[in-house]
Amino acid sequence: MALLLEDALAILLRKIQLQGKNPIPLEECYQRVLAEDIVAEMDFPPFDRSPLDGYAVRMVDVQEASFTQPVVLKQVDDVPAGSVPSKKIEAGQATRIMTGAKIPEGANAVIRLEDIEVNQDRVSIFAPVDIANICRQGEEIRKGEIVLRQGTVLRDGALGMLAMLGQAKPLVYDQPKVAILATGTELIGVDQPLSPGKIRNSNNYMLMAKVREAGCQPILLGQVCDDLELIEQKLTGHKNIAMYITTGGASVGDYDLMEQLFVKLNIPMLFTRLAMKPGMPVMAGYWRDTLLVALSGNPASANVSFEALLRPVLRKMSGATVFERPISRATLKKAFTKPSLSRRFVWAHCEFEDGILYAEPMRFQGNGMLAGMLQVNALLDIPADSDCLQIGTEVEARLLVD
Amino acid sequence: MALLLEDALAILLRKIQLQGKNPIPLEECYQRVLAEDIVAEMDFPPFDRSPLDGYAVRMVDVQEASFTQPVVLKQVDDVPAGSVPSKKIEAGQATRIMTGAKIPEGANAVIRLEDIEVNQDRVSIFAPVDIANICRQGEEIRKGEIVLRQGTVLRDGALGMLAMLGQAKPLVYDQPKVAILATGTELIGVDQPLSPGKIRNSNNYMLMAKVREAGCQPILLGQVCDDLELIEQKLTGHKNIAMYITTGGASVGDYDLMEQLFVKLNIPMLFTRLAMKPGMPVMAGYWRDTLLVALSGNPASANVSFEALLRPVLRKMSGATVFERPISRATLKKAFTKPSLSRRFVWAHCEFEDGILYAEPMRFQGNGMLAGMLQVNALLDIPADSDCLQIGTEVEARLLVD
Numbered sequence: 001m002a003l004l005l006e007d008a009l010a011i012l013l014r015k016i017q018l019q020g021k022n023p024i025p026l027e028e029c030y031q032r033v034l035a036e037d038i039v040a041e042m043d044f045p046p047f048d049r050s051p052l053d054g055y056a057v058r059m060v061d062v063q064e065a066s067f068t069q070p071v072v073l074k075q076v077d078d079v080p081a082g083s084v085p086s087k088k089i090e091a092g093q094a095t096r097i098m099t100g101a102k103i104p105e106g107a108n109a110v111i112r113l114e115d116i117e118v119n120q121d122r123v124s125i126f127a128p129v130d131i132a133n134i135c136r137q138g139e140e141i142r143k144g145e146i147v148l149r150q151g152t153v154l155r156d157g158a159l160g161m162l163a164m165l166g167q168a169k170p171l172v173y174d175q176p177k178v179a180i181l182a183t184g185t186e187l188i189g190v191d192q193p194l195s196p197g198k199i200r201n202s203n204n205y206m207l208m209a210k211v212r213e214a215g216c217q218p219i220l221l222g223q224v225c226d227d228l229e230l231i232e233q234k235l236t237g238h239k240n241i242a243m244y245i246t247t248g249g250a251s252v253g254d255y256d257l258m259e260q261l262f263v264k265l266n267i268p269m270l271f272t273r274l275a276m277k278p279g280m281p282v283m284a285g286y287w288r289d290t291l292l293v294a295l296s297g298n299p300a301s302a303n304v305s306f307e308a309l310l311r312p313v314l315r316k317m318s319g320a321t322v323f324e325r326p327i328s329r330a331t332l333k334k335a336f337t338k339p340s341l342s343r344r345f346v347w348a349h350c351e352f353e354d355g356i357l358y359a360e361p362m363r364f365q366g367n368g369m370l371a372g373m374l375q376v377n378a379l380l381d382i383p384a385d386s387d388c389l390q391i392g393t394e395v396e397a398r399l400l401v402d
Numbered sequence: 403m404a405l406l407l408e409d410a411l412a413i414l415l416r417k418i419q420l421q422g423k424n425p426i427p428l429e430e431c432y433q434r435v436l437a438e439d440i441v442a443e444m445d446f447p448p449f450d451r452s453p454l455d456g457y458a459v460r461m462v463d464v465q466e467a468s469f470t471q472p473v474v475l476k477q478v479d480d481v482p483a484g485s486v487p488s489k490k491i492e493a494g495q496a497t498r499i500m501t502g503a504k505i506p507e508g509a510n511a512v513i514r515l516e517d518i519e520v521n522q523d524r525v526s527i528f529a530p531v532d533i534a535n536i537c538r539q540g541e542e543i544r545k546g547e548i549v550l551r552q553g554t555v556l557r558d559g560a561l562g563m564l565a566m567l568g569q570a571k572p573l574v575y576d577q578p579k580v581a582i583l584a585t586g587t588e589l590i591g592v593d594q595p596l597s598p599g600k601i602r603n604s605n606n607y608m609l610m611a612k613v614r615e616a617g618c619q620p621i622l623l624g625q626v627c628d629d630l631e632l633i634e635q636k637l638t639g640h641k642n643i644a645m646y647i648t649t650g651g652a653s654v655g656d657y658d659l660m661e662q663l664f665v666k667l668n669i670p671m672l673f674t675r676l677a678m679k680p681g682m683p684v685m686a687g688y689w690r691d692t693l694l695v696a697l698s699g700n701p702a703s704a705n706v707s708f709e710a711l712l713r714p715v716l717r718k719m720s721g722a723t724v725f726e727r728p729i730s731r732a733t734l735k736k737a738f739t740k741p742s743l744s745r746r747f748v749w750a751h752c753e754f755e756d757g758i759l760y761a762e763p764m765r766f767q768g769n770g771m772l773a774g775m776l777q778v779n780a781l782l783d784i785p786a787d788s789d790c791l792q793i794g795t796e797v798e799a800r801l802l803v804d
Contacts, residue, residue: 026592026607027622030614046596051700051770053653082588082627084599099653099699100588100770102599140766140773148776155615157775160608160701164601164772168593186484186502190428191570194448197486197504199566205428206562212432213557220429225484251455251501297501299562329757355731355796357757364542368453368502370566371542373559374550377804394757401803402779 002275005308005343011270012284012291012313019176019242019317023169026162029154031215032172033319038148038165043138048103051135055094055116055123056085056107063128070117070124077104094123103134110134151321153215153402173319176242178211179219180204181234183248183257184297187223202370203247203302210306214314216242226257228264241290242317245310248297250281258283258294267292275384276343278367279304298367304345307379307400322402330359330378330397336389338365346380347372350397359397376400404677407710407745413672414686414693414715421578421644421719425571428564431556433617434574435721440550442567445540450505453537457496457518457525458487458509465530472519472526479506496525505536512536553723555617555804575721578644580613581621582606583636585650585659586699589625604772605649605704612708616716618644628659630666643692644719647712650699652683660685660696669694677786678745680769681706700769706747709781709802724804732761732780732799738791740767748782749774752799761799778802 021035050056057073065071073094077087085104089095095104103110110133117124141147147165152158154172162170182201190200201223211218219241224234226249235244249258262269267285274282278301283294293310295302315323330350338344347362359380364372378397382389389395423437452458459475467473475496479489487506491497497506505512512535519526543549549567554560556574564572584603592602603625613620621643626636628651637646651660664671669687676684680703685696695712697704717725732752740746749764761782766774780799784791791797 027610030611042596045770046601049770051768053658080628081586082599100586100601135768135770140768140771147773152776154611156608156611156705157772157778159611160604160772161776163592163604163607166592166594166596166602184483184502190565190568192568194444194568196449197484199448199502200568202562202565205565206558208429209432209556209558209561226482256455303558326754328754328759352728352730355759357730357759366453366537366542368447368451368537369542370559370562371549374554374563376559 002273002280003271005274005276008271008274008282008284009309009312012309013316016313016316018319019174021171021173023171026159026168026170029159029162029170029172032154032175033215034148034150034152034154034158035171035173035319037146037150038162038167038170040141040143040145040147040165043143044141044164045135045137045139048137049135050097050099050101050103050110051133052110052112053098054110054112054133056089056097056104056110057094057125057129058089058091058107059109059129061092062111062125065125065128067126070126073123073125075121075123079104108132108134149321151319153320176216176314176317177219177240178216178243178245178314179221179235179238179241180207180211181221181231181244181246182223182297183226183231183246184223185225187248189222202299203297206299206303206370207245207247207306210303210311211314214311215318215320216314228257228260231257231261232265243310243314244287244290244292245306246292246294247302250283250294250296261294274305274309276304276308276345278345279308282309296367299370300347300365300372301367303373304379308345325398325400328357328397328399329394330357330380332389332391332393332395333358333360335391336361336382339388340382340384340386343384344382344386346382347376348378348380348397349375350378350399357397359395404675404682405673407676407678410673410676410684410686411711411714414711415718418715418718420721421576423573423575425573428561428570428572431561431564431572431574434556434577435617436550436552436554436556436560437573437575437721439548439552440564440567440569440572442543442545442547442549445545446543446566447537447539447541450539451537452499452501452503452505452512453535454512454514455500456512456514456535458491458499458506458512459496459527459531460491460493460509461511461531463494464513464527467527467530469528472528475525475527477523477525481506510534510536551723553721555722578618578716578719579621579642580618580645580647580716581623581637581640581643582609582613583623583633583646583648584625584699585628585633585648586625587627589650591624604701605699608701608705608772609647609649609708612705612713613716616713617720617722618716630659630662633659633663634667645712645716646689646692646694647708648694648696649704652685652696652698676707676711678706678710678747679742680747681710684711698769701772702749702767702774703769705775706781710747727800727802730759730799730801731796732759732782734791734793734795734797735760735762737793738763738784741790742784742786742788745786746784746788748784749778750780750782750799751777752780752801759799761797
């Protein structure tokens with residue numbers, strides 16, 4: 001009855017509702033997802049411009065220049081950046097020009113300041129010019145071109161580009177809000193003292209980090225004991241939630257209430273478990289059109305279910321066009337001695353050495369453990385029916401980066 | 403006179419001032435840097451506990467069990483998660499126990515619910531038990547152990563761990579504030595219309611993204627024309643700035659005022675240029691104990707200087723113990739046809755194929771261009787005096803991930 005991860009993912013990805021779009025100030029756009037194509041309204045550079053500080057000249061004038069017989073031109077104009085040339089260059093003339101400034105008419109090359117001797121308005125040039133040294137109008141962007149596409153995640157280059165194009169308030173997708181509730185009578189808040197049989201609600205904070213890493217907004221609903229009414233109460237009354245995630249009560253025990261919750265809330269169950277470990281227990285369905293997903297209360301299990309199944313869904317909801325992690329092969333640097341009947345995701349730290357990606361499986365791989373996740377930057381995807389994996393074995397690694 | 407990047411970096415890293423430390427609520431700690439070692443005050447798990455829903459038994463009682471001759475035990479207790487066992491198990495007895503609950507005294511194994519038949523208080527077991535199925539007290543963490551070290555970046559695993567340990571307000575480093583000012587008479591704000599000779603201030607937004615990606619807090623000072631007084635004014639009066647970054651006016655032209663600014667502000671210059679392209683112009687010094695760095699106004703140049711030189715400095719200032727990017731070898735998927743006299747950083751997109759990391763150099767590599775940075779996830783580090791690089795050449799890649 002357990003579903004392949006890929007099949008479960010396909011089911012959820014099929015019914016994605018994109019978030020709303022809103023224009024927001026550029027200074028708040030870091031890592032947001034662009035919700036429109038951006039078309040250039042003009043060429044960039046908007047004119048032929050100088051890439052350096054120097055003198056604009058006519059190549060033909062300096063073709064006989066040499067160290068012993070420099071060509072001397074007459075400076076007729078001076079164009080600081082931010083200004084425009086006022087004079088056309090004629091034979092024997094040059095214009096002082098700063099980085100980024102517009103090339104004067106008549107000139108077809110720029111010689112850099114360091115290669116020139118200047119004496120009042122006499123400019124001595126000691127060598128011919130064989131390259132123009134000019135940034136051409138439109139060489140970076142052509143008018144009418146789509147410069148940035150809808151779905152682009154806005155980082156340094158894209159933000160600079162939006163600024164260059166004058167997009168002070170680009171249209172971006174709203175960040176999906178993800179409500180996170182931990183269920184379990186054994187749970188207490190992080191600021192409460194432990195008493196016998198109790199443990200603190202760590203899943204809220206662990207999943208908060210995962211949700212933020214996925215570019216979404218976590219809404220922490222805290223913890224609630226194993227009581228159907230209370231669980232429903234906690235989940236009710238929040239606005240504009242894109243996904244509800246619960247932890248706990250998702251496997252087979254009779255204190256496991258999530259199945260009953262789905263019945264009570266009249267949520268048709270899309271699936272109840274995935275064919276993988278950790279992260280097998282996953283109940284998913286639509287509660288009044290919003291995805292409600294019940295994960296295991298075991299931290300490692302909840303984390304892997306989120307990572308493998310829910311993160312791509314949330315990235316796609318966010319409007320991003322790339323929503324899967326990069327996958328690589330990695331070579332085991334330490335053996336992984338647990339044979340796997342099921343497909344198994346193994347916490348690992350990957351590092352390049354001499355161009356080869358090595359993976360070191362973490363010591364702690366238990367379902368109930370958080371320790372295995374520290375220093376992790378990859379999940380190794382070990383196929384079902386695998387034997388012990390020796391040092392040097394090549395495995396598939398999901399890299400926990402964009 | 404140009405300094406090796408590595409030498410310049412060493413100069414700056416030598417004199418790092420760590421930020422202040424403050425306790426902040428756990429829900430705000432994502433990606434913050436831990437400013438203290440966290441020591442476990444008790445074992446975790448705090449007691450032997452069950453990893454699943456089932457029955458706690460004595461192994462010896464069930465060693466003769468078989469499908470045809472099941473062993474029948476008497477249920478004497480029921481321990482939901484969050485409760486504690488009230489009875490010791492004697493010969494012939496069993497206790498119903500939920501995931502995470504404490505193992506009752508006397509029991510040394512847990513049999514999962516699915517393998518048991520229950521009829522009122524009679525519990526039938528159909529096979530002997532060969533593994534205990536018990537999570538041992540302290541198997542994840544031992545009392546007194548340092549669980550998380552100062553300098554750890556707080557992500558999912560670490561945040562869950564802090565919650566588990568009851569650290570509701572961990573001590574973290576303040577985020578360095580980085581003031582960013584673009585200089586240049588040609589610059590206008592992002593919301594202003596272009597006029598002849600003018601370009602918009604894109605560097606503020608590009609560097610804002612880089613600063614945020616480095617875990618720091620950008621303070622955008624906008625743009626200012628090439629006027630020493632105005633530049634000083636713009637830089638003055640901000641509190642608790644960890645680094646000032648200016649763009650523009652950092653190379654050799656006589657409109658390049660940053661050198662004069664350093665003199666005016668009485669800042670001894672640590673260095674003025676790095677032996678690399680782009681990103682060569684970098685003037686750095688301490689202005690009343692705060693690092694002031696003048697970068698080129700060319701976007702690609704400013705970005706590479708920041709990435710290669712300033713990001714590691716800011717990460718170390720933030721308290722992070724890992725502050726360098728991962729470096730790998732990558733195989734060129736497209737030729738890079740520009741011979742490099744200088745060491746050159748090349749914008750590239752890297753992708754794994756069959757376990758090999760391939761790098762595709764971007765089409766736009768110009769100093770003055772932003773277009774090359776779109777879709778980039780690596781900088782290729784091409785040594786000085788390199789010829790054209792053919793397809794298949796192995797190069798060094800700095801991966802723009804943590």
